[in-house]
Amino acid sequence: MLNILIVDxxxxxxxGLKTMLRQFPLPIGSIHEAASGLEALRILRQHSIQLVxxxxxxxxxxxxxxxxxxxxxxxxxxxxxxxGYGEFTYAQRAIELGAKGYxxxxxxxxxxxxxxxxxxxxxxxxxxxxRSMQDMSRRxxxxxRKELRLFMKGEAANEGWIEExxxxxxxxxxxxRLVMLxxxxxxxxxxxxxxxxxxxxxxxVYGGHRCLCLQRYPHLILACAADLPPETLxxxxxxxxFRAMAIMTDPVRGLRQLQEAYRRLQELHRHSYLFPEQxxxxxxxxxxxxxxxxxxxxxxxxxxxxxxxxxxxxxxEKISKIFQKKVLQRYNINYTVHxxxxxxEMIDEYERVIRPYLGEEAIxxxxxxxxxxxxxxxxxIQALQQQLLRLNQHYYELKCSYRNSQDLNEAIxxxxxxxxxxxxxxxxxxxxxxxxxxxSNLFKKNVGKSFAExxxxxxxxxxxxxxxxxxxxxxxxxxxxGYENYKSFTRVFREVMRxxxxxxxxxxxxxxxxxxxxxxxxxx
Numbered sequence: 017m018l019n020i021l022i023v024d025x026x027x028x029x030x031x032g033l034k035t036m037l038r039q040f041p042l043p044i045g046s047i048h049e050a051a052s053g054l055e056a057l058r059i060l061r062q063h064s065i066q067l068v069x070x071x072x073x074x075x076x077x078x079x080x081x082x083x084x085x086x087x088x089x090x091x092x093x094x095x096x097x098x099x100g101y102g103e104f105t106y107a108q109r110a111i112e113l114g115a116k117g118y119x120x121x122x123x124x125x126x127x128x129x130x131x132x133x134x135x136x137x138x139x140x141x142x143x144x145x146x147r148s149m150q151d152m153s154r155r156x157x158x159x160x161r162k163e164l165r166l167f168m169k170g171e172a173a174n175e176g177w178i179e180e181x182x183x184x185x186x187x188x189x190x191x192x193r194l195v196m197l198x199x200x201x202x203x204x205x206x207x208x209x210x211x212x213x214x215x216x217x218x219x220x221v222y223g224g225h226r227c228l229c230l231q232r233y234p235h236l237i238l239a240c241a242a243d244l245p246p247e248t249l250x251x252x253x254x255x256x257x258f259r260a261m262a263i264m265t266d267p268v269r270g271l272r273q274l275q276e277a278y279r280r281l282q283e284l285h286r287h288s289y290l291f292p293e294q295x296x297x298x299x300x301x302x303x304x305x306x307x308x309x310x311x312x313x314x315x316x317x318x319x320x321x322x323x324x325x326x327x328x329x330x331x332x333e334k335i336s337k338i339f340q341k342k343v344l345q346r347y348n349i350n351y352t353v354h355x356x357x358x359x360x361e362m363i364d365e366y367e368r369v370i371r372p373y374l375g376e377e378a379i380x381x382x383x384x385x386x387x388x389x390x391x392x393x394x395x396x397i398q399a400l401q402q403q404l405l406r407l408n409q410h411y412y413e414l415k416c417s418y419r420n421s422q423d424l425n426e427a428i429x430x431x432x433x434x435x436x437x438x439x440x441x442x443x444x445x446x447x448x449x450x451x452x453x454x455x456s457n458l459f460k461k462n463v464g465k466s467f468a469e470x471x472x473x474x475x476x477x478x479x480x481x482x483x484x485x486x487x488x489x490x491x492x493x494x495x496x497x498g499y500e501n502y503k504s505f506t507r508v509f510r511e512v513m514r515x516x517x518x519x520x521x522x523x524x525x526x527x528x529x530x531x532x533x534x535x536x537x538x539x540x
Contacts, residue, residue: 017045023056023070040129053077060091067135069096072106083113094135165230168278182271188226193264194277196285197236200259211236221252242267250296263288263297286349289393309351311358320362324411331408335401360384366407370414379407423448424462435474436498441467476512483521490517
């Protein structure tokens with residue numbers, strides 16, 4: 017949309033021009049009016065105007081002075097000049113000041129339309145050209161930064177390249193720090209990292225020629241002028257409510273030092289996991305860390321001795337003891353890295369033992385192999401604790417399953433050995449040293465029937481054999497299989513077999529006799 021300002025001290029001319037402009041089939045937005053150059057200058061300062069149509073001869077400030085003042089104040093606007101036949105010298109001066117054309121009084125409709133269309137077309141051409149130039153400049157900058165990034169990360173560069181590139185940011189490379197800005201985030205945190213916001217703050221702090229972005233992902237890396245105190249950028253980020261850590265190298269000089277500075281920055285970044293509470297991490301924070309250590313193997317073994325126990329709380333306590341902040345912050349980051357590797361190796365060993373029994377379940381140790389895949393130390397310890405507790409649960413269930421199997425086998429052996437005696441659930445659960453209710457549930461879950469049903473079926477199975485193979489009285493058989501009285505035995509037998517014990521004996525013996533006759537016939 018084209019916003020227009022009409023400047024003329026004659027009201028009827030302003031109204032006439034405004035009416036004609038509104039009738040044109042052009043994308044015209046707001047139309048402002050001013051009766052003098054001073055009034056027009058105030059409007060230009062307050063509003064976004066793209067085109068001024070102004071008379072040359074006006075009181076207070078004429079059109080030429082208005083054009084000169086807007087040029088001085090760097091107000092970007094195009095001009096069309098209205099002039100009479102006797103004012104050609106003024107119109108010529110207006111053209112020199114940058115006017116896009118002039119209109120003779122009285123202004124004709126077709127001349128006004130052609131002039132405004134010409135201005136709009138020229139504006140569109142300028143915008144397209146500016147956009148193309150910006151795209152070309154951006155592509156050139158991207159290519160330059162890509163080359164710098166590759167060089168920073170170790171790609172060899174010849175002296176010619178260095179001598180060609182270094183002067184492009186000569187003031188910066190003469191004395192700079194490498195800076196990494198690491199936003200505090202959590203795993204699965206919604207929203208994209210605010211890299212561009214942090215980058216804009218850095219450019220505002222250092223200035224456009226004293227700050228250069230070398231990398232945006234996975235962490236923002238900048239080369240920044242070293243003359244400002246390191247706290248300046250950190251304070252600016254906090255003022256803008258950014259929860260981010262600024263990691264800075266000591267000052268270095270020259271583009272040739274970029275690779276070594278990057279190596280130091282990466283090492284500082286690794287150590288930042290030890291100091292999550294810091295908002296500014298400098299080499300001085302890690303200089304005094306001890307380089308020699310002994311891993312706490314006793315604590316590690318004590319932790320894994322708890323695997324397979326019903327004591328997840330104690331496991332959590334042991335993990336916290338192993339990863340005490342004050343201990344981790346005493347040593348170089350390699351201590352923490354080797355500690356994590358030792359724990360993952362132990363998890364692998366235990367996981368190999370129970371893997372055949374896990375089915376589709378699995379312990380994910382691959383996710384624990386690199387501490388620096390996590391946003392911070394806290395998130396890594398949480399993931400490690402989760403996998404250890406899963407391992408403990410699987411191991412505990414496996415041990416319980418084995419122990420339960422042993423206990424059930426002993427309970428069943430005891431039932432078969434003592435079915436003929438007074439026997440109940442309490443006696444058997446006590447024999448295998450299990451809680452009464454727990455043993456009852458365990459028995460039914462694994463055997464498929466309740467203890468009472470199983471004992472009844474064992475006794476009836478023994479009774480059926482005695483009925484067929486012996487001539488004992490039914491009352492004697494009832495006592496021999498553990499029933500205290502004859503009536504109870506016959507009632508249970510009838511409920512299961514749908515016949516009386518004596519009827520069962522007769523039927524089975526007749527069937528046996530029939531099989532014997534058939535056998536004799538075939539023998540003959």
